[in-house]
Amino acid sequence: MRIIFKVVLVSMSTIKTAEFSRVASTSEIPPGIMRKVTVDGQDVVLANVDGKYFAIGDVCTHQDGPLDEGTLDNYEVECPWHGSRFDLRTGAVKEGPAGNPEPTYEVRIDGENILVRAK
């Protein structure tokens, strides 16, 4: 009887955690306001909903519309070009025509500083 052992080598890649970037001060983004910021070279829309900050990708997944130029409605942002709506908490599409969600970002407040990093 012949036994064949297969050895599988799994390389462990280093898990790199994204660094937080300071993107604004809290006084610059009062409740009800959203603004485009840049995180790791990516356009991100940062929004203040009743004192809570959220950040998702700024480029609409439908046809690249600028979400920061759209409308903030509670926890949703509406794209100014064709009306897709995204949930700021999850990046999920709440209304098309967009079919793909936006990437989400982690937001941390340090004193007056708003810090953001990719999740």
Ligand code: FES
């Ligand atoms: S580009 Fe945003 S809905 Fe079309």
